[in-house]
Amino acid sequence: MSEELTAAKTQPVSVVERYPDWVRPEERDGYHGVIVEPEHLVAFAESIRDELGFDFLTSVTGVDYHPEDRMEVVYHAFQSTGGGILEFKVQLPRANPVVPSLVGIFPGAAFQEREAWDLLGIRFEGHPNHKRILMWEGFHGHPLRKDWKEPFFIQDQKPFDQRWPEGAFAYIEGANAFNKNVQYPDEFDPASWSDNGGDQVYKSTEELSAEVDQEGIKTERLVVNLGPQHPSTHGVFRMVVTLDGEEVLDLEPVMGYLHRNHEKIGERNTYLMNIPFTDRLDYICSMSNNFGYVLAVEKLLGKRYAPPERAQYIRVIMAELTRIVNHYMTVGFLLNDLGAYFTPTMYALKERELILDIFEAVSGSRMMCNYYRFGGVVRDLPEGVEEQIRRLAYERLPRQIDEMDRYLTENEIVRTRGEGVGVLTPEQAIAHSAVGPVLRASGVPYDIRRADPYSVYDRFDFDVAVRYHGDVYDRYLVRIDEIRQSIRIIQQAIDGLPDGDVMATKPAYKLRMPEGEAYGRVEGPKGELGFYLVSDGSDNPWRYHVRAPSFINLTALRQMCVGEKIADIVAVLGSIDIILGEVDR
Amino acid sequence: MPEELNQEGYDIPPEAQDSVVITTLDKIYNWGRRYSAWPMMFGLACCAIEMICTAASRFDFARFGMEVMRPSPRQSDVMIVSGTVTKKMAPLLVRLYNQMPEPKYVVSMGACAGSGGPFKEGYNVVAGIDQFLPVDVYIPGCPPTPQALLFGLMKLQEKMDNQSIKDVRWYSDEPDPGIPIPILGPDLIDPRDFPELMQIREEGEES
Numbered sequence: 001m002s003e004e005l006t007a008a009k010t011q012p013v014s015v016v017e018r019y020p021d022w023v024r025p026e027e028r029d030g031y032h033g034v035i036v037e038p039e040h041l042v043a044f045a046e047s048i049r050d051e052l053g054f055d056f057l058t059s060v061t062g063v064d065y066h067p068e069d070r071m072e073v074v075y076h077a078f079q080s081t082g083g084g085i086l087e088f089k090v091q092l093p094r095a096n097p098v099v100p101s102l103v104g105i106f107p108g109a110a111f112q113e114r115e116a117w118d119l120l121g122i123r124f125e126g127h128p129n130h131k132r133i134l135m136w137e138g139f140h141g142h143p144l145r146k147d148w149k150e151p152f153f154i155q156d157q158k159p160f161d162q163r164w165p166e167g168a169f170a171y172i173e174g175a176n177a178f179n180k181n182v183q184y185p186d187e188f189d190p191a192s193w194s195d196n197g198g199d200q201v202y203k204s205t206e207e208l209s210a211e212v213d214q215e216g217i218k219t220e221r222l223v224v225n226l227g228p229q230h231p232s233t234h235g236v237f238r239m240v241v242t243l244d245g246e247e248v249l250d251l252e253p254v255m256g257y258l259h260r261n262h263e264k265i266g267e268r269n270t271y272l273m274n275i276p277f278t279d280r281l282d283y284i285c286s287m288s289n290n291f292g293y294v295l296a297v298e299k300l301l302g303k304r305y306a307p308p309e310r311a312q313y314i315r316v317i318m319a320e321l322t323r324i325v326n327h328y329m330t331v332g333f334l335l336n337d338l339g340a341y342f343t344p345t346m347y348a349l350k351e352r353e354l355i356l357d358i359f360e361a362v363s364g365s366r367m368m369c370n371y372y373r374f375g376g377v378v379r380d381l382p383e384g385v386e387e388q389i390r391r392l393a394y395e396r397l398p399r400q401i402d403e404m405d406r407y408l409t410e411n412e413i414v415r416t417r418g419e420g421v422g423v424l425t426p427e428q429a430i431a432h433s434a435v436g437p438v439l440r441a442s443g444v445p446y447d448i449r450r451a452d453p454y455s456v457y458d459r460f461d462f463d464v465a466v467r468y469h470g471d472v473y474d475r476y477l478v479r480i481d482e483i484r485q486s487i488r489i490i491q492q493a494i495d496g497l498p499d500g501d502v503m504a505t506k507p508a509y510k511l512r513m514p515e516g517e518a519y520g521r522v523e524g525p526k527g528e529l530g531f532y533l534v535s536d537g538s539d540n541p542w543r544y545h546v547r548a549p550s551f552i553n554l555t556a557l558r559q560m561c562v563g564e565k566i567a568d569i570v571a572v573l574g575s576i577d578i579i580l581g582e583v584d585r
Numbered sequence: 586m587p588e589e590l591n592q593e594g595y596d597i598p599p600e601a602q603d604s605v606v607i608t609t610l611d612k613i614y615n616w617g618r619r620y621s622a623w624p625m626m627f628g629l630a631c632c633a634i635e636m637i638c639t640a641a642s643r644f645d646f647a648r649f650g651m652e653v654m655r656p657s658p659r660q661s662d663v664m665i666v667s668g669t670v671t672k673k674m675a676p677l678l679v680r681l682y683n684q685m686p687e688p689k690y691v692v693s694m695g696a697c698a699g700s701g702g703p704f705k706e707g708y709n710v711v712a713g714i715d716q717f718l719p720v721d722v723y724i725p726g727c728p729p730t731p732q733a734l735l736f737g738l739m740k741l742q743e744k745m746d747n748q749s750i751k752d753v754r755w756y757s758d759e760p761d762p763g764i765p766i767p768i769l770g771p772d773l774i775d776p777r778d779f780p781e782l783m784q785i786r787e788e789g790e791e792s
Binding site: 134135136138139140143150151152153154172173177178180181182183184185188189190191228229230231235236256257258259260261264265268276277280283284342345346349350352353366367368580581584 | 626627628629630631633634635637638640641642643656658668669671672673674677681701703704705706707708709710711712716727728730769770771772773774775778779781782783785786
């Protein structure tokens with residue numbers, strides 16, 4: 001921990017020395033990184049990528065400092081060989097925030113910049129597809145701006161002063177002019193308004209389908225829409241695919257059908273209230289979402305909230321059990337998409353149920369665990385659970401994963417459908433900010449548990465699973481390997497589980513939070529799950545941003561699918577492993 | 586089977602008791618329907634995972650004749666709205682409902698589909714799917730456990746039992762107009778609200 005902090009402290013100074021004309025040091029207390037002048041941003045980004053090796057831009061987001069006339073775009077970059085963070089910011093006026101787009105240098109910024117435009121209204125000059133991403137085109141306003149109020153607005157910060165005035169129950173609907181969760185801008189006139197927007201997505205692919213001539217033979221290009229209600233899009237995800245025969249010429253992902261305003265609600269909540277909301281981000285892996293969030297908040301809080309040993313070990317055990325659940329389900333659903341129907345999923349869900357029993361025993365809920373707290377975990381393992389985990393880790397799971405491996409890995413259909421399909425080279429994977437199993441299947445041995453260790457992961461002996469072909473089959477294999485490694489970690493953790501407390505402090509509803517910012521990240525089952533928090537010293541986060549691995553992994557979807565057959569799209573999407581709760585937040 | 590279907594008060598000769606059932610048309614019609622309610626295979630959010638678990642081995646709703654999940658609305662009887670309905674998704678959900686053939690039922694699974702749940706205050710969240718669709722069964726929980734979902738589906742079966750062929754809406758003479766599909770404007774617009782919207786606007790201008 002201390003090494004990590006010093007690394008984060010020393011780096012910005014050297015960056016300031018290196019680029020004295022382009023950047024200036026961050027001077028606010030509790031803030032890190034450097035501030036780049038907007039006009040030098042592109043040159044700076046290119047230089048840190050090529051000269052300093054910060055080739056891995058993981059997170060791009062914005063912060064609105066209303067009522068000060070200032071907005072910031074915050075970038076978090078890492079080296080793909082491992083190590084600490086390089087954070088840089090651009091400060092912009094609130095009235096017209098325009099910043100050059102970094103998509104040309106880091107293609108992985110494409111969706112994140114669109115998200116910042118959608119939610120905060122920051123314009124990225126030179127972005128090739130500058131459109132809204134989570135809300136629809138035509139939606140009024142940019143919701144994450146601090147002066148934008150949602151229809152059911154009560155107060156800026158929770159807990160609300162009084163929800164039941166004078167003891168009487170009042171529906172929030174009554175406070176709204178339309179008695180519903182809707183509001184319209186003043187200039188909106190229902191009498192003269194007509195739905196003339198059409199579908200923006202089809203418009204952009206129209207040009208492609210206009211060309212039809214090929215060696216004298218007329219072949220029609222086809223635009224096919226998959227989703228949002230489609231059995232193999234894993235939820236409400238939509239893809240607009242342009243086809244030449246069966247070959248994919250272009251693909252545009254459309255998302256936002258499950259945009260539940262996680263960040264807006266998170267900025268109204270207190271820090272503690274956000275933990276159950278993080279459960280619902282990636283709803284298969286609630287434990288590791290909790291982990292990422294509490295790590296970020298503990299970074300802000302400082303040493304007093306360092307969790308005791310026992311809590312650290314319990315956290316690791318739960319996070320690794322979550323990883324096993326997630327990879328089992330991914331493999332099950334991938335096979336489902338490949339045409340094995342529901343049988344592999346049944347095998348996967350069988351093991352999942354046993355692990356969910358443990359989650360239910362420790363937290364009281366099967367899926368939405370809400371188990372981690374700042375400075376520990378909410379309660380100790382109940383009687384018998386330790387034995388249950390030991391039995392799973394030593395007896396059942398190793399046997400079951402061998403069985404799954406035996407049934408599937410050498411299966412001819414799995415191999416022919418997977419090998420050489422949806423290839424992502426290591427360079428492309430890094431450029432598109434792909435994380436987790438997608439990155440490691442492309443031959444980049446980047447695992448945050450090793451590259452930038454957190455919690456007590458540096459004490460365990462495990463291998464980083466890497467495969468080198470970058471295709472669907474390797475992404476499947478990486479997951480099987482990772483289940484084995486997770487079992488190894490759980491075995492070591494349960495054997496070394498120390499006695500003692502599970503909370504560093506007394507439980508409290510409110511935290512005394514110092515001003516500042518923090519970026520906490522964990523290697524979630526789907527990859528780097530980051531939480532970016534800005535605190536203004538009050539009970540609620542000023543800015544609460546989730547760097548969602550599923551969302552950013554989708555940036556590479558087009559790259560993987562173009563040139564493949566339409567049936568392979570489903571396999572590629574299954575191998576990326578997305579959860580819509582996390583994609584859309 | 587005979588116990589469930591037989592109409593009381595009819596004496597069947599002992600030698601025919603194994604092969605003859607005297608019942609009403611309603612009873613046999615509903616008996617057939619209640620054990621073959623095919624849910625639509627689509628998930629919206631977290632609740633969908635619990636719905637999948639309910640279909641899997643430990644809970645297994647095949648025991649109630651519901652294992653045939655259909656990906657197409659044209660082939661399904663029950664729409665399980667499993668998760669948060671966002672404004673962006675609402676038009677599609679209504680369209681899916683309109684595409685389902687009668688008899689059709691809607692089960693609202695979880696807090697979000699019932700009322701908006703923890704995300705109710707969100708700017709992109711529809712506070713309850715019953716603003717658009719006629720809901721038959723509400724299942725509380727976040728997410729409801731598989732047991733709760735099973736209980737909700739059993740309640741739906743009870744509801745089917747109590748319907749009569751004489752007055753169900755799908756045999757009435759009037760054609761079903763369907764539910765008007767909401768529009769994505771500056772915010773979600775329900776076409777049924779247009780007159781009210783105009784009125785609010787006019788009053789606003791006058792004052």
